[in-house]
Amino acid sequence: MTDRPILRVLDLVKSYSGQRAVDGVSLEVRQREVVCLIGPSGSGKSTFLRCLNALERADSGEVQFAGELMDPGRRDIRQLRRRMGMVFQNFELFPHLTALRNVAIGPVTVLGAARAQADVLARELLRKVGLADHALKHPAQLSGGQQQRVAIARALAMSPELMLFDEPTSALDPETVGEVLSVMKALADEGMTMVVVTHEMDFARRVGERIVVFDRGRVIEAGTPRQIFEAPRVARTREFLSHLGWHGESTVPAEPG
Amino acid sequence: MTFDWSVVLDNLPLLLQGALVTVALTVATMALAIPGGLLLAALRLSPVAVVRAAATAFVEFFRATPLILQLYWTFYVLPVFLDVRLSAWTTALVGLTCNISAFNSETFRAGITSLRQGQWNAGLALGMSRPQVFFKIVLPQAVMRVLPALASTWVSLFKDTSLVSVIAVADLSYVALRLRAETYRILEVLTAMAALYWLMGYPQAKLVDWIHRRFKVVE
Numbered sequence: 001m002t003d004r005p006i007l008r009v010l011d012l013v014k015s016y017s018g019q020r021a022v023d024g025v026s027l028e029v030r031q032r033e034v035v036c037l038i039g040p041s042g043s044g045k046s047t048f049l050r051c052l053n054a055l056e057r058a059d060s061g062e063v064q065f066a067g068e069l070m071d072p073g074r075r076d077i078r079q080l081r082r083r084m085g086m087v088f089q090n091f092e093l094f095p096h097l098t099a100l101r102n103v104a105i106g107p108v109t110v111l112g113a114a115r116a117q118a119d120v121l122a123r124e125l126l127r128k129v130g131l132a133d134h135a136l137k138h139p140a141q142l143s144g145g146q147q148q149r150v151a152i153a154r155a156l157a158m159s160p161e162l163m164l165f166d167e168p169t170s171a172l173d174p175e176t177v178g179e180v181l182s183v184m185k186a187l188a189d190e191g192m193t194m195v196v197v198t199h200e201m202d203f204a205r206r207v208g209e210r211i212v213v214f215d216r217g218r219v220i221e222a223g224t225p226r227q228i229f230e231a232p233r234v235a236r237t238r239e240f241l242s243h244l245g246w247h248g249e250s251t252v253p254a255e256p257g
Numbered sequence: 258m259t260f261d262w263s264v265v266l267d268n269l270p271l272l273l274q275g276a277l278v279t280v281a282l283t284v285a286t287m288a289l290a291i292p293g294g295l296l297l298a299a300l301r302l303s304p305v306a307v308v309r310a311a312a313t314a315f316v317e318f319f320r321a322t323p324l325i326l327q328l329y330w331t332f333y334v335l336p337v338f339l340d341v342r343l344s345a346w347t348t349a350l351v352g353l354t355c356n357i358s359a360f361n362s363e364t365f366r367a368g369i370t371s372l373r374q375g376q377w378n379a380g381l382a383l384g385m386s387r388p389q390v391f392f393k394i395v396l397p398q399a400v401m402r403v404l405p406a407l408a409s410t411w412v413s414l415f416k417d418t419s420l421v422s423v424i425a426v427a428d429l430s431y432v433a434l435r436l437r438a439e440t441y442r443i444l445e446v447l448t449a450m451a452a453l454y455w456l457m458g459y460p461q462a463k464l465v466d467w468i469h470r471r472f473k474v475v476e
Contacts, residue, residue: 055378082384092379096397106383109393158383 006031006162006193007052012061014047021047023217024061029162034194036204038228039214040240045197046089048214049166052195053084066161082110085155089167091147093139099126099150100135106158118157125153129183145176149183156187163187165196201246205229213237264442265449268432275432276453282346282428283415286353291407293354294361301366312362319359325420328352332424349421357414364406368399404472408465415458429453 007029014022022044029035037045050056052063054072063070068080093102103122107113113121126135129149131142139147148168155163165184169177181203188194188207198204204211204225211228213221213236221234229246232238265272300312319327331352336342343351372395380390422431433450437443 050378053382055381078384078386081382084382086378086382088375088379090373090375092373092375094376094379094394094398096401105393106385109389110384154383 004031005029006066007195008064009052010062010064012048012051012063013059014044014051014056015059016047020217022051022058025214025217025219026061027212027219029193029195031193032191033210034188034192034196034208035210035212036208036225037195037197037212037214038199038201038204038240039220040243043214044217045214046166049086049164049195049197052164053081053086055086078110082106082158083161085158085160085163087148087151087155087163087165087168089170091139091144091151091171093147093151093154095139098136098138099131099142099153102139102150103153103157106154110158121157122153125156126150128156129153130179143176144172145179148172148176148180152180152183152187162193162195165194165198167197167199169198169200199244201229201241201244213240215240260445261442262445264436264440265445268436271432271436272429272449272453275427275429276457278426278428279415279418279430280457282349282353282418282421282426283411285350286357286414286418287411289350289354290357290361293358294365297358297362298365298369301362302369315355316359316362319356320363324352324356324417325423327356328420328424331355345421345424345426348424349418349426353414353418353421357410360410361407364403364410365399367406368403369395371402372398401472405465405469408468412458412461412465415461416454419454 005028007027009025009027012022012025013020025044025048027035037048039045047056051058052065052070054063054070054077057072065080065084070080071077093099094105097105100119100122103125104113104115104118107118107121108115123132123135126132129152131146131149131153134142134146134150139150142150152168168184169180172180177200181200184194184196184203185207196204196208206225208225211223211225212219213228213232213234215236221228221232221237228237229241232241297312297316300308301316303309303312328349331343332345332348335348335351376394376398377387377390380394381387385393418428419430421428422434425431429450433446433453437446440446
């Protein structure tokens with residue numbers, strides 16, 4: 001973990017009608033690192049994530065990505081934004097397009113790739129997420145888990161340097177959560193840099209290298225999974241985890257020695 | 258009471274020619290009012306306030322005044338302002354197009370704003386520009402969603418073209434009403450007119466029903 005930071009967030013603030021959704025958050029993400037953002041609903045995690053790729057304009061503070069300022073006002077923001085992939089809670093696949101076209105649309109529209117070439121890439125990515133046989137189906141014909149895997153393939157088609165996941169399994173039926181998480185795990189194993197907003201504590205503990213706990217727009221605690229899940233220092237963290245039914249002591253086997 | 262259907266049969270070519278004008282006017286109006294409605298909808302969603310206000314004023318004028326008045330106005334008043342003399346047919350086309358464009362723009366606008374912000378975000382996150390997201394993601398879905406409403410407008414338009422007879426465009430209504438005045442065979446002529454409108458209108462209404470079923474929004 002000696003890689004240099006690819007993302008640097010400094011004292012980010014974002015308010016909605018006077019309410020501070022994100023209240024002065026700083027964060028560094030190194031290359032190849034998997035950072036999981038956890039915390040109660042409405043604690044500002046998703047808003048924070050949308051500020052990272054400048055879908056939201058922060059009120060103050062800054063986001064640096066690969067040494068560039070992610071300012072929604074700059075003319076070349078699209079060139080920066082496309083280097084980050086984003087996966088949404090509600091998938092947000094394009095329902096009028098097949099799975100294949102959903103994956104190919106980025107390279108064709110944004111990178112000007114030839115359609116045939118983009119299709120080859122799209123098929124390869126669909127195979128990678130286990131959906132080679134579903135390339136010509138429309139999103140409505142796919143299960144939630146399948147749709148979310150297409151959405152991951154769509155983001156990967158732009159060869160991103162960083163992937164943002166916004167509660168990628170929160171809208172899924174329980175039986176399809178696993179297939180999405182295992183695709184994400186495989187991605188992490190390949191060395192993809194990932195920032196994941198999640199309520200899947202088991203995933204955060206096993207795949208996350210750093211856990212950042214949000215509460216009321218602030219980071220109240222950050223550390224390794226072991227530190228956060230086994231020995232949280234902040235009372236609110238303990239409260240949040242126990243609300244989720246997580247009791248570190250009982251589920252994590254005791255370490256010998 | 259005796260009927261004399263010969264007045265209808267003798268003048269059938271004339272009536273059919275009127276029917277052809279009715280159909281041609283409907284098709285031409287819709288062909289112009291779909292791009293017109295899209296343009297107005299885009300202007301009403303513009304970030305520039307003046308553009309938005311102008312488009313809104315146009316739409317609200319044509320939605321809130323009777324079509325028959327708009328046709329008279331285009332025929333008698335517009336030439337005075339603009340110092341041009343349009344043929345009756347062109348006047349009818351201009352008047353109907355303005356009116357239907359206004360209605361279509363509201364339909365398109367409803368379709369466009371019915372799409373979640375998430376669809377915009379998904380396109381933007383890939384690095385698309387706003388126009389790219391609009392034309393490749395938002396508009397195709399919006400059009401699918403409003404197709405039933407557009408089809409309903411089409412059928413209304415088909416019937417409303419009868420109003421152009423007031424400015425002497427020789428559509429089915431004009432031909433039939435003139436025939437009635439000339440022959441005094443009121444019953445026969447009006448019945449023939451009703452039959453012709455129904456024969457043309459009924460299949461369209463059925464088609465609209467089919468479109469409603471076929472293009473129901475499935476999420």
